[in-house]
Amino acid sequence: MHDGRLVDMVARKTAVLDRAAAMGLDAAAVTRAHLPESVRRDLGLFLDQGRHGTMAWMAETRDRRGDPRVLWPGAVSIITLGLTYGPGHDPLAPLAQRDRGAVSVYARGRDYHDVLKKRAKALARWMHATLETDVKVFVDTAPVMEKPLAAQSGLGWAGKHTNLVSRRFGSWLFLGEIFTTLALPPDPPEADRCGSCRRCLDACPTGALDPADPYRIDARLCVSYLTIEHKGPIPRALRARLGNRVYGCDDCLAVCPWNRFARATPHEALAARPALVAAPRLADLAALDDAAFRALFSGSPIKRTGRDRFVRNVLIALGNSGRPDLLPAVAVRLADPSPLVRGAAVWALRRLTPSRTSIARDRDRHLAGETDPDVRDEWTAPLS
Structure with missing residues (x-):
């Protein structure tokens, strides 16, 4: 050269x-x-x-x-x-x-x-x-x-x-x-x-x-x-x-x-935003609807994942928490419009509920109107 x-x-x-x-x-x-x-x-x-x-x-x-x-x-x-x-x-x-x-x-x-x-x-x-x-x-x-x-x-x-x-x-x-x-x-x-x-x-x-x-x-x-x-x-x-x-x-x-x-x-711009400086409470995250999700994560890469997938993750975390006192946050998602969210809620509910009788009661009540096959399967599959 x-x-x-x-x-x-x-x-x-x-x-x-x-x-x-x-x-x-x-x-x-x-x-x-x-x-x-x-x-x-x-x-x-x-x-x-x-x-x-x-x-x-x-x-x-x-x-x-x-x-x-x-x-x-x-x-x-x-x-x-x-x-x-x-x-x-x-x-x-x-x-x-x-x-x-x-x-x-x-x-x-x-x-x-x-x-x-x-x-x-x-x-x-x-x-x-x-x-x-x-x-x-x-x-x-x-x-x-x-x-x-x-x-x-x-x-x-x-x-x-x-x-x-x-x-x-x-x-x-x-x-x-x-x-x-x-x-x-x-x-x-x-x-x-x-x-x-x-x-x-x-x-x-x-x-x-x-x-x-x-x-x-x-x-x-x-x-x-x-x-x-x-x-x-x-x-x-x-x-x-x-x-x-x-x-x-x-x-x-x-x-x-x-x-x-x-x-x-x-x-x-890359430093942790105020809402995420301290890890957010799972119960609060589980309560997010689409509008609240978009508002909370505006400008964040999390927003691109979408509310349903994110709340699915939150419910899995709730099921892993070992905290039966968090069951109310799970229970409200059993009727969520998204089957992805409902299925994760079923899994979390079964993980946290100590009473088999209570689980059977919830299962019978929700299965009656459940049409999604994946959600129905969550109620009866072996719990891992």
């Missing part, structure tokens, strides 16, 4: 990264618009084994997901971006409060898609105007393999929990990308620094992370998948393992020893 062209490429890269830092992005690096065959092979294995569960869109976008150039043939380089959302407290503390709902750290502030995308788009506009390059911005909005690209660019490495780990930010980093037609010198990848540590594997409450097969996940068992992506009843065999986790799960992230280098997020 001609020395003058190389100097120009380095200068442009430095300008981009300096601009990213000035715009409040915590991490930025450059990689080529290419992923190795090993990434496509691992993706294919994940999909062929059905470990993506009901996330059919992952299989439908397999080709574009595995190769950035299929997604956009004009891409030459990719700017990978990171925004820290590190908590300033013990993220697992709410798990001990059985009458309250534990919400994943990433969902306690405003929707990170909006926060990160705003900064990424501003950087992309600057690149387009200043460096005369075409750009495309992605923040979990297209079939982009964000974590492999971030690892390839040196933002961190893929941990055994399958999330990115950073020496600076631990396991608390939101990711985004700017695809560009500009040729920029790539950064070197970060080495895998997990070593023999298996804390994340041992911490998983449902076995989605298999200690015998690290760096891989079965989404069908993952609490985050079950409470956010999964649209139907949560499998009975997994309900008790969810504890009081009503949205997502931080267990594997929170135990990562690299978190000791992470700081609490300096971004006000």
Whole structure:
């Protein structure tokens, strides 16, 4: 390569990264618009084994997901971006409060898609105007393999929990990308620094992370998948393992020893909102109708899941609370308009009610008018 062209490429890269830092992005690096065959092979294995569960869109976008150039043939380089959302407290503390709902750290502030995308788009506009390059911005909005690209660019490495780990930010980093037609010198990848540590594997409450097969996940068992992506009843065999986790799960992230280098997020929009600073009471969450749900979680990623799925999760948590005094919060949901909610309420009621006679009385009363087969089955299925 001609020395003058190389100097120009380095200068442009430095300008981009300096601009990213000035715009409040915590991490930025450059990689080529290419992923190795090993990434496509691992993706294919994940999909062929059905470990993506009901996330059919992952299989439908397999080709574009595995190769950035299929997604956009004009891409030459990719700017990978990171925004820290590190908590300033013990993220697992709410798990001990059985009458309250534990919400994943990433969902306690405003929707990170909006926060990160705003900064990424501003950087992309600057690149387009200043460096005369075409750009495309992605923040979990297209079939982009964000974590492999971030690892390839040196933002961190893929941990055994399958999330990115950073020496600076631990396991608390939101990711985004700017695809560009500009040729920029790539950064070197970060080495895998997990070593023999298996804390994340041992911490998983449902076995989605298999200690015998690290760096891989079965989404069908993952609490985050079950409470956010999964649209139907949560499998009975997994309900008790969810504890009081009503949205997502931080267990594997929170135990990562690299978190000791992470700081609490300096971004006000990503800090926990007042309603979620203290874990909210399950009884209050179970009482939410659609309007109240939307009002409470306006601007939050939780809103995208929808009221019915969220209240389903809350009722599972109530069933796991061991608190018969919370039965009134469960009982009112037995007549909920949503069969998904009614089914979860039946399970919670049966878990918390000490009297078989009382359960039989409730069953007879509600079964008489119940038409949904899944809800009817909840009244008679073996209780797990």
